[in-house]
Amino acid sequence: MEVVASVTSIIGLCCSLHEVVRTKYKHLRTPTRSIRQLNNLMHRLIARARGVEHEINQLQHLMGAESTNFCNTWLKQVDQVEREVCNLVDENGPHRQIKGCCFICSRIKLGELVEEKIQDIRELLETVPDSKDIAIPVSRRGDILPTTPMMENQTHKLTFMRIWEFLFDRNARRIGVWGMGGVGKTTIMLAINNSLLNNSSEFNCYLGGDIAVKLNLTFKETDDERIRALKLFHTFKRRNKFTLILDDVWEPVNLENVGIPVPTVKNCCKLVIITRNIRVCREMETDKNVEVKVLLEEEAWNLFKDKAGEQVLSNPNIKSIAMDVAKECGGLPLAIVAVGRALRDTTNMREWENALEELRTSSIDTYNIYEVVCSRLKLSYSKLKDDTRRHCFLYCGLYPKGHLIEENELINYWVWEDLLQGPSTSVMKRKGQMIIDELISACLLELKIENGVRFVKLHDMVRDMAIPILSTKPRCIVNAGIGRVKPPIPPEWREDVEWVSLTRNDVKSIDFSPMCPRLTSLLLQYNSFEEDISHHFFDNMHGLKVLNLSYTGISVLPVSLSNLENLHALLLSHCWNLDKVPSLERLTKLNYLDFSLSRGLTELPQGMEQLTYLRHLDFSYTSIQNLPAGLVSKFTLLEGLLMLGSPMIGVSSVRANRTLYPVIVEEIISCRNLSLLHMQFLDFEDYREFAKLMKYYQLKELKLLVGFSESALLELSEKTSLAICGGYERSNVSEDEITALIPRNVEELIISQFVGMKCLSLHLWNAMYLKRCQVKWCPDLECIFESEENNLSRLETMHLSHLPKLRMICGKVVRPCTLMNLKSIHVFKCNSLKCLFPRQLMDELKSLEEVIIINFWYMEEIIEGERNTNAEDSSQAAKVFLPKLQRLELYHLSSLKSIYKGNIQCNSLRAIAVVGRNALKKLPLGLFGVEAGQQISLSTTLQQILCHNEWWQSLQWDQPEAKNLLQSYFVDCDKRNVAWRHAGTSLLRAAVIYREGSILMERATIS
Template identity: 45%
Template structure:
């Protein structure tokens, strides 16, 4: 018997208790052959590792074949196997080469080995999974979608950042993402989808492509598919909605992305639980129509804009390949091709793929010609781009909206179209109907204009309080393509045309022709055009140094709009006299025009504009027959006689513009002189707008308080001698709607616009506004005596209706408002422009800051003494410098050429609508009062890189957050100050 056996016998004799005996037997067992047990453990671990490998193989097969995920039990088993393997490996390494000479060590090691053997056997038993029990179809959070290189563009990143910021705010439950077709909305939302999946903030992320038509069933089934819910066998909308509602509620917190939505719908009708702060759900829609966002009751809307030039170029190079950089000749043409794509990613990608690795210059030249000619025969251009854009056109409300849209393509490429002029063209052509006064008709036009902008077919912009729209180049190309067939229109506007080849394209079915803004010098006399369906002929801004033949208009009997403004014609052809359907005859700024034929047959004429044609000395014959005339503009012509009783015949006349008409009114008093019209006749007519000159202030004094003024929406009257010596008399001019020359007088209560030019004896604006309560626009220029606009709280007029204010070249202006202001002061102000006011140190200060809740635009320029844009006064109501002040509607701020400007505001400005900030040559300004979280709509910060890098920040991360919005500008000179 060995030593171990003897020891066990002795110990068993000494201890009689069973428990002690069993313990001793177990310990003695561990002392015998420890290496044998260790080898057994290693063998079992190898079996366990092999079983794990088999399970993983099954899991891979289930995922690849059926998209099934591991069950939680399997995940836990694999985790336990990995843990045991590590422990056994450690156990083996720590005892490698041990002689096991010490009894206690051998006993302890044997116990651990036995425990691990038991644990491995248990895992082997548990790991005998059946094939169908390894994995299961768990509800997916969502699907990762392929990304695009477009996401590297700064313009796209701005939109992406804005959407993510909206998603992070609890108060924002529904988000609208809109923009023209092909601009990249889907690409951005693809990235959003992937980021939401990575963040794991939602139980379910669903991407659903919305049906093209208003199909409730298709939309419900599309959402159901993302939930693995088969609704195909359910015919009832209500039942499908109930099933969807139940399934979505089970998944609780969802994010639903609806791509390319064309019609708004009710969430309840579809079966979508309404997103709330409590449930944390989010709805994001992409659409081309802002009206859809509004119909979906979105909390925030994000417009996706076209790429900047450098971004578009980078994208084209990526798609075309290195061939662009390898040839200088190709690169030059490729950049022109990129510009023709107008920053539209879909067009750039399509063109780039068609010209991939194209090294032949002729291929690029051909593509450029196609783009410029609006034919787009480039491979897949029609299918991928124009068809995409044409769907937006087809979805417009009706044929009237479509006709109004196509009319915009008659303007030159990239032209800024004055919206008032555009709506008047629509009006004269009859697209808006003829019923009602012109203001009511224009309101209908305004609705259509908004529809076109909301459909992203037109881009809206404002400059100097004038509204414009612009048509994207490719949208214009699409419109011109449509107009080649029906309605057949010819648009050669702004093409630098000098000859008459364009006439070869005319056909009998042509409806509109635009040759505006070219350099046409003449129209051949031998052309006898047959255009019985022609409604608009736009020839303005051409020299026409040779006259048009008298027969040219003979076969245009249906013509409604003829525009020859800004041309050099000497006379109007006699054939115009037979255009009996003509609605608008526009001859403004025809510098050589002296003769207009008889208008007696033009009894449908609604507007006659001869303004700024100084060689016109007499009214055309037949003026008494123009019973439908709505507007007569003879301003700044040489016409001196206006027959008595003529205005009375124009019962529909609304606008009479006869200011600066030679000596039209002569030294007229209240009564008519030499058979001419009287001021009584003018003021007694049913006008909406009036512009005239009077040389006798007594006439105005007699009628200034007359009830006749009340009916006028717009009026401009000049009183006093038009020729005055500056040293003898300074002019007090209320122009644009009202003009005075002489001493200040009380203006009519319904004065809407006021211009003060070069005025003496005016200390503040309220001197002229005692009775004026509806003033909306005010422009003050060269009035050196003005020190303050609103003097004190005693002033009766608070200018509460004023929307636009321009203060220009006021050498002594020191403040906008003095002392304490009355409630309501400037409460409607939307836009303020201040330039060349050297003594103005602060734009707004004190209590007036709380009144400016409607302010949308601030522009301050070359005010060399300005130190603060906004400033609290000592002991003011707003407290310390860290206090935030809110301007909820402020969209744009421009500050330029002010070397002493130290601060915009000492605290934080909360501007949720701010889109654009431009700062140039303001070297002393070292801080932006912006918090990225309070400026969610920000799109651009225009500034020099040097100034940007010199800024000091309230928070270190503010600069990083605002950096993507920086658009670097370069100041080449100060000549534009």
């Protein structure tokens, strides 16, 4: 068997050698024939490659297509093979002379190489790209688009740079760009598009228009939305990275439904949405949003000059008017360009004056600007969801140009006008707030917040768009804030007029009776009405729902007022001459009645008991003497009762009839819908009875004055506020009673003149919502917070004054987070207080922004030092961190030796005041940082140090150069009338005058 196997192996080996020899002999005999075959195949391959390239060129020219990756790879392989074949033929041409053994080897090697290249060419011929693999019908990286060059203004530059930054932010995949119509959103994005293309960025860029057209993608008529979306999706996917800019988006777009790949960090794609409504950005889940704002005044003027031409500058008189014309455009680029072009090179003074007048009165048809500007803005109006929102928006046009409209007031008008439908007032008001938010999002209203109060306003050009609509549907007379002294003439008061606004003029009288049966709102506030109004004025206004005569000098109301049976709101606030109101018996639908600050009124109108739909009654600061028994109980729907400063319930009249008092209180308490109550009690006993019965928890707004004059109301700023003065009645007020007298939901508390109260926190165990607290003139008070049971985590402001026995703010045991939100503490004349804060409390005061301490005899330190440290060695004291502290003011602390024995780090500190004699030698406030090389640098936001020059010179510094670094911030308070720059952000100005050992501080708000 072994012999057979050996013979078989030898035979196999011989066969293999025979095949190798045969192949080598073949290469040796026929190299010329093989090379000829190679050349023929190569020519065929080159011809096919040229055909493919020609087809690609045609598709690129006709459709803007690009070759596929497969096609590009195939063409590269053809080029490579062609080079290799050329080199092979050149190196082995007929000129090459090789003899002997080398000749044989060379011929064999040549044959092998030729055979290899023939095989490569055959494979390429078998894989020639067909039509569908040659190119894909996509556009180039994008198109350079024509655009108006942006002016050199900072507003647009900053917006451009923010968007540009987000485009290259890896985590910002969806970017929202929003702003009102005509503000320049598209202009900026056109510039973004062109910059992306010009700067050879990594993105393919497509802006606006039909996306399929931009991608040169065609659909068949039989393709449904799903198939079209699928085609669009695959087309985008083949483009790899892209930036898609969707312009003029009015409603949220579902990307998957239309075939746009969802941008992610992984696929490196970007989506930019340009819209007028921030709601669209939110619902499309944008990562970054950029608001395009109107131009600043100087920028607007520069743009206007460019459009109006050099003639604007040549005549000083025209230039002055032209500046006013530019201001009327409200910084809106579209309006500035349109008005500037309409007046370009105009030298006629009269034309400029007419243009200014027309802009101010919103009559801008003369220069065809309305079609250019307002038609663009009107799109935002027409895109609102329904007529309810459109009517709510138009109602804002009844206010004067540029007027700030308080949100609550506006919503009330909508409710009274029946523009909002709902089962209750609270539901309607929530709907009104939602509509305001939508109008702000749609850039039809601008939000302004002043002193914590929310206002809205119409941009001037948006109002100009609204006024022509108001003149047609609904038909309105809008003459607000234009200086009229006479009302519109009778023919203007047509039967189809629905709203009339003559507010903020100087109309002196109305002596006719217009026929306006459809009139629902009549706004006459802020007019003098020196000669009153015709008694028949309301005869033909039976549909009137809202009548506002507030802030007028009217003394006698028309008798016809009594016939307004559909009236919902009657506003007669601040009518300084008004002393009597006609009968309201027939006004059975009235739900809002306001007499506040009409001090001439001494009695309520007749027929009040018929107002069973009344929801709001305000007679604060009037002279009304009597509130008839049983009247309030008839107002079963009453939600708001305001009676501060009125000499009736809770004042002297109650003393005269003590038996009547519980009845009146019970009537008020019986109003189950009551959520707003303003009352004043001059008698402490009256409030004691009231507090026992009143269910405070149902009140959303509560302002109570007990024992205080009405001026104390100016100190109350929160919705639920109590100012209570004990009047030093030791025997009549027990400790438990004080606790019961403080409402559970109180947000602001002023306590004064309580004898016997030793610890405030014992009476605040249930005041979990307290934000502001003021305690003064309590002679026995020793401690503010001591109990572990207190949780005053919402407390933001604390003012303490004239507390002679106060020895500590917080005791040794305080519940964690008790003062975690405390921002401001003011302490005045608490002479037993030796330190302000215990050391263990400092970890709770991370929100503290302001500390002001005035007139202390015995205070030795602000923060109590550790017991194991001394004044000379502060290295062992733990560092205190106050990251938000901005102001530290210390006045007349004669015994003060130390702010803290350790170091305080407060990098937000802006202002320091140390005034009066003291023993303070150091400012351990972490004002410096140490750089490389042990060089110190100012590490805070410090702006000013107010102190005496003598004290400043005596300060001791750990670093010798520290004083020089701070010298420029020093302000000498020895000089009279020193101007003290407020270093905070609240724009307050404090003037500090040091005179004869006393300090006078005046703070006034400035704009």
